[in-house]
Structures are given as C-alpha cells and as structure tokens.
Amino acid sequence: xxxxxxxxxxxxxxxxxxxxxxxxxxxxxxxxxxxxxxxxxxxxxxxxxxxxxxxxxxxxxxxxxxxxxxxxxxxxxxxxxxxxxxxxxxxxxxxxxxxxxxxxxxxxxxxxx
Amino acid sequence: xxxxxxxxxxxxxxxxxxxxxxxxxxxxxxxxxxxxxxxxxxxxxxxxxxxxxxxxxxxxxxxxxxxxxxxxxxxxxxxxxxxxxxxxxxxxxxxxxxxxxxxxxxxxxxx
Numbered sequence: 526x527x528x529x530x531x532x533x534x535x536x537x538x539x540x541x542x543x544x545x546x547x548x549x550x551x552x553x554x555x556x557x558x559x560x561x562x563x564x565x566x567x568x569x570x571x572x573x574x575x576x577x578x579x580x581x582x583x584x585x586x587x588x589x590x591x592x593x594x595x596x597x598x599x600x601x602x603x604x605x606x607x608x609x610x611x612x613x614x615x616x617x618x619x620x621x622x623x624x625x626x627x628x629x630x631x632x633x634x635x636x637x638x
Numbered sequence: 639x640x641x642x643x644x645x646x647x648x649x650x651x652x653x654x655x656x657x658x659x660x661x662x663x664x665x666x667x668x669x670x671x672x673x674x675x676x677x678x679x680x681x682x683x684x685x686x687x688x689x690x691x692x693x694x695x696x697x698x699x700x701x702x703x704x705x706x707x708x709x710x711x712x713x714x715x716x717x718x719x720x721x722x723x724x725x726x727x728x729x730x731x732x733x734x735x736x737x738x739x740x741x742x743x744x745x746x747x748x749x
Contacts, residue, residue: 529680561740566743568740568741569728571737571738625683625696626681626738628682629680630678630679631680
C-alpha cells in the first residue's frame with residue numbers, strides 16, 4: 526500500500542511559469558515532512574522541512590505548506606527556470622528515535638524554454 | 639559542511655559474488671540509512687542504524703546485511719548478489735527532527 530502519494534506523476538511547464546506539486550500521505554505518526562529535489566542521476570537535496578500541524582515555509586522561489594489534519598502538503602515553485610527540471614520527492618518522517626523516512630515516488634518536472 | 643560519501647560510485651558484480659557498499663559521514667549523526675531507488679518506486683529502506691554497533695532491518699532487508707563499525711561508517715553487504723539487486727543505492731545520515739543528508743548514490747549492476 527502506497528503511504529505517500531504524489532501528484533501529478535509528471536509535469537511540463539514553460540520557463541517563467543509557476544507550478545504546484547501535491548503530496549498526500551497516510552503515514553502515522555507524522556513528525557515532519559520534507560521536500561527533496563533530485564537531478565537526474567544525482568543524489569537528493571533537501572529543499573524545505575515542515576514540522577507544525579499547519580506549517581508554511583519559504584526558500585527563495587520554493588514555498589511549501591503542510592496540513593497534518595488533512596495529511597497533505599504542497600510545493601509551489603514560482604517563476605520556473607530550466608534548472609528546476611528534476612524529480613521532486615515528498616518524504617514523511619515518523620516520530621521515533623529511528624527517524625524513519627517514507628518516500629513518495631516523486632513528480633518529474635520538466636521546464637521547457 | 640555536512641557530507642556523506644559513498645564508495646564505489648559505480649560497480650559491476652557477477653551473480654553469486656559478494657558486494658560491499660561503503661558509506662562515510664562527517665556529520666556526527668547517530669542515524670544512518672541505506673536505501674535503494676528503482677524506476678517506479680520511491681526510495682525504499684533496506685537497513686538503518688542508531689549508532690555504532692547497531693543495525694536494524696528496514697522495509698526490504700532480504701538479501702542484504704549491514705555493518706556499523708563506527709559512528710562514521712555504515713556498510714551494506716550483498717553476500718550473494720543477484721540480478722534483482724541491480725539498482726541505485728543511497729546512503730544517508732541524520733538526526734530525528736534535524737536535517738538529513740544523502741550521498742550521491744552507487745549504481746550497482748549485477749550480471
């Protein structure tokens with residue numbers, strides 16, 4: 526059973542456009558949620574982490590929201606650049622000493638000129 | 639700067655052979671993790687560790703062993719490699735509630 530579902534699976538936008546990525550999860554407990562960016566063939570780079578019951582974060586052109594009641598998160602990317610082309614992965618961290626993480630399959634974003 | 643270093647970065651192994659993937663972190667993190675990433679799947683946890691001397695099974699431990707001889711080092715061991723273990727493997731280190739850092743990955747091909 527998929528515990529972290531991301532949508533859309535893939536997305537194509539024009540440079541300069543905004544986009545929104547969705548993450549729904551059923552992981553319990555949900556201590557925190559992170560968004561990672563993974564360039565093709567590379568490792569994962571953390572974009573932001575959300576912790577509070579209803580949380581918002583901003584990191585340059587990336588902003589994210591979390592609603593733990595709805596078990597839902599969004600990642601907004603404004604004024605997309607060609608370098609934003611990557612897979613964006615939603616990850617839920619459990620509230621245990623292990624810090625166990627559950628990963629979504631990712632949304633593949635392609636930014637075209 | 640926080641760092642997780644994996645070696646080798648690429649490996650071709652023969653079926654039935656032994657493979658050891660190494661991971662070193664300079665973050666002084668207690669927790670370390672081994673994941674594999676396959677097309678159509680998110681990263682899946684193989685083994686993890688709370689600290690030196692500890693190893694725990696993750697979600698897909700079959701066919702893999704792990705070793706944490708020190709705070710800095712965490713190895714993933716395939717005693718008898720199979721083609722189904724062809725994948726990209728990621729090591730990570732972290733502390734609960736704090737940042738988590740990933741290595742750049744090891745591409746393993748078992749022929």
